[in-house]
């Protein structure tokens with residue numbers, strides 16, 4: 001029996017087969033779930049090609065998480081794809097213009113900061129609300145963060161966006177809890193995905209992570225993070241919401 005047997009899931013954020021979301025979708029299918037993916041713009045065809053590498057090819061729906069039109073159409077598109085409800089939604093979306101990362105914190109202009117906040121933080125609320133008509137009692141929304149309690153090298157306004165993202169998850173947990181919907185985040189250590197490599201100087205964020213982690217840490221392995229997402233989507237966290245589970249080899253708990 002699989003951890004996610006019979007569950008219907010919507011997974012955003014598959015760009016390559018290195019994306020955290022790709023591994024979430026793969027594991028979810030292996031654990032018995034049916035999965036729909038989303039993508040948008042020039043990336044759409046790439047996501048379709050990557051979807052063929054999953055154990056079961058997944059349909060890809062159009063969703064730019066900042067498009068009011070796409071968000072309004074989402075529930076209808078999910079139904080057209082044959083899902084009458086959703087048991088889980090994975091938010092694996094992040095973007096900030098390079099001008100507000102890489103050590104440019106003091107020079108960050110509001111328009112670019114606003115883009116980072118819109119795509120990387122507000123989109124969690126947008127996605128959850130767009131999916132809400134389909135979310136059954138006992139369903140789960142799960143997102144990915146990078147520990148926003150700290151100022152990191154080069155992360156800059158993306159770090160601020162993650163702080164807003166984490167707070168958004170807590171408010172969603174408050175407002176969706178009475179509808180039986182859980183909202184939790186996985187705080188992952190650094191993993192060399194496309195989003196990570198687009199941060200100028202990302203190596204500085206890796207900063208000795210494998211050495212500092214009591215359990216060790218492999219910056220090329222998204223599997224531990226994907227497993228935690230799958231666990232939070234499952235029925236094995238029935239009374240947990242507004243939580244952030246650290247999947248970082250233990251670095252968050254260490255001093256030096």
Ligand SMILES: NC(=O)c1ccc[n+]([C@@H]2O[C@H](COP(=O)([O-])OP(=O)(O)OC[C@H]3O[C@@H](n4cnc5c(N)ncnc54)[C@H](O)[C@@H]3O)[C@@H](O)[C@H]2O)c1
Pocket residue numbers: 012013014015016018019020021039040043063064065066091092093094095119144145146187188189190191192193194195196
């Ligand atoms: N890689 C890491 O080190 C790391 C660590 C902690 C958290 N995270 C988070 O994990 C999540 C997934 O990132 P990843 O590392 O797998 O990289 P990735 O580049 O594979 O995925 C990022 C995804 O965001 C999507 N996206 C960007 N703008 C969007 C929009 N307007 N609408 C819909 N989708 C949009 C992209 O299409 C892409 O699929 C992000 O939230 C990221 O911040 C990553």
